[in-house]
Amino acid sequence: MTRPAIRLVLADDERMVRTALRAILSAEPDLEVVGEATTGAEAVSVVRELRPDVVLMDVRMPEVDGIRATEQLVATMAEPPRIVVVTTFENDSYVYDALRAGAAGFLLKRSDADALVQAVRLVARTDSLLFPSAVRALAAEHGRRAAPSAPWVSKLTGRERDVLRHMADGLTNAEIARRLEVGPATVKSHVAAVLAKTGTRDRTQAVIAAYEAGFLSVG
Amino acid sequence: MTRPAIRLVLADDERMVRTALRAILSAEPDLEVVGEATTGAEAVSVVRELRPDVVLMDVRMPEVDGIRATEQLVATMAEPPRIVVVTTFENDSYVYDALRAGAAGFLLKRSDADALVQAVRLVARTDSLLFPSAVRALAAEHGRRAAPSAPWVSKLTGRERDVLRHMADGLTNAEIARRLEVGPATVKSHVAAVLAKTGTRDRTQAVIAAYEAGFLSVG
DNA sequence: GAGCCCCTCCCCCGTGCGGCGGAGACGGAT
DNA sequence: ATCCGTCTCCGCCGCACGGGGGAGGGGCTC
Structure with a gap:
């Protein structure tokens, strides 16, 4: 059962975070970090070029944030990678935006290494499990409440x-x-x-x- | 790192499905199917007694359906197991109800064995990954429109x-x-x-x- | 460079708020 | 006749909140 390794791109503006993620992920034989980005804009171009299987995308980044980068990638690429949005807090309103933007998953920074690795494998290999298009539908409906505004x-x-x-x-x-x-x-x-x-x-x-x-x- | 095996209960009224699931899951050394149930009511009592780590819960079952069983378990147990709701179609409106009821995950029957196993491991080991409380919140909101009042x-x-x-x-x-x-x-x-x-x-x-x-x- | 907005952070001060632990009065249930 | 739930009201206490009035830096435009 030797499958080709899962190719990853990490997008986070903090070097420490990237280093930590790379250390965890590179330890797994079936995972390969092929690129990094420190801004949303860079993430978009790097992903377009390298066409990874999975992207770990921080929400908070200079210039273009992770949500917009996700939007752009999902909207413009023929076969966009699975994008896992990474953030610190689960009640962040970013969550909804992330899902609506087309993120495949949502990961908390406080997750342990084990959870991280398994989550990556999971989103990479399957598209029919935990909250797939259903979540997208929910998020979309949520967003449709775009009201007239005051x-x-x-x-x-x-x-x-x-x-x-x-x-x-x-x-x-x-x-x-x-x-x-x-x-x-x-x-x-x-x-x-x-x-x-x-x-x-x-x-x-x-x-x-x-x-x-x-x-x-x-x- | 020999962790205790993940203890599972399968709840599905169709014998074939249970057999198939059991075959797949039992092949993994770290997974152990400790019980089965064929109705929602039975699922509740079996789970209460065996206190498994994860429950694979079919939506369609006689007497009490999987959603209600999930609700009951989540509401009444001090430490409810992770409940993964299993269904056939992803656009099933059950999805929303399942999440609102407190399901930890959502799995399609057409998922391959690999996805199944990984999903089980994932929900068992972590509680901070793919769409945690955020999904619950989305589902809750969705439900509010259909069924008001708390x-x-x-x-x-x-x-x-x-x-x-x-x-x-x-x-x-x-x-x-x-x-x-x-x-x-x-x-x-x-x-x-x-x-x-x-x-x-x-x-x-x-x-x-x-x-x-x-x-x-x-x- | 001047002007402006935004974000960041500081002080002091008064008070509305919520927690805690009561109490008396009325009315319906059994 | 007793009990319980509801509505009414008390004091004390600590704190989060909001008002007032600032300051400094970065980024923008003109």
Whole structure:
């Protein structure tokens, strides 16, 4: 049963992460890391050129993020590779976007080496298992809730949107800070900006406004 | 690294399917089929008794179907096993129900032996991989449209509903007290009860829960 | 280079909020 | 007659929150 090795590309802007992933994956005889990328744009070109079987794609990357890179690859390649989106937190709203963009899998950075390797093998070899097109359908439907939007939506900066999304998950400022990997004071600033722009007085009203404006894809 | 074998229970009303699954799975040294069931009801009792690591659960079964059996197991067991729901068609609406019921995975009957084995190993060993809580969230949301209201809704008293509605209007406790013509302390009590019954931490989370449960008339 | 926006982070301060642990009154159930 | 659930209300406490008013750096445009 000697199959050709599974060819992998790693896309992550942090060298340490790439190194760690490479170390884990290269230890497996049936896995071969054929390329790396440090930005979303680079990921797209590297993947187009090398045509790997699986891509481990970080969400957070300079220039073009992992979601957009995934979108582009899935949309433009005849036979796109299986793309596994890697992130730190499972409740990240990125998840939905990742699935909608066409990601085949979703992996947490805190996964152990064993899980990582098995996940790679799994997505590489099969297309009929854990949540295949069904998930795509779910995510697509989720996204179809693209609502008309309220006036204030367009006035929010990128960071403010991030913060509002997390507010709408019921997180405290401290928790949001941890997830966004910034200081609590920063989150406070963004929250204040969100409250001002949404014309609300506290986080609860802001979340209500978000729901009613269809800002959240749930609505 | 000799780990204890992964203990499996197969639940399927067709003997042929069980035999086939058993043949495939038993060929692997690290997998052990410890029990079988032919109905949903039987699956529940067998699983409760044997406490396997993974259950392969057919959707279509006599008496109680696989979805309900999954629901019951996940809801009632302290440490429910990983339940992989098995079906024939991927666009089956069962998929959504399965995920919502708490299934850890979803497998198509046309999967080859290799995929089956790997899927079992994967769900057994890890809980942080391909589409974890995110899928659950998606499925839950999907279900909300079809079947509104959450379990906690019916448990709220009349007054608690009143208070929750006003909370969802973004009012403070003092404001709610004025509208309901009661003391602020009373509102606090009701709010506390609402938080307890909705399993939320603060009013923001409670409002989110209300929105997502379709508790509000306009949502 | 000046101006502007965005993101980051800091201080102080008042308070709304939620947890904890009560209590009295009413009404329906058995 | 007793019990239980509901609604009403109390005090105390700690903390997360939001307001006010900043500061510094990077990136953009003009």
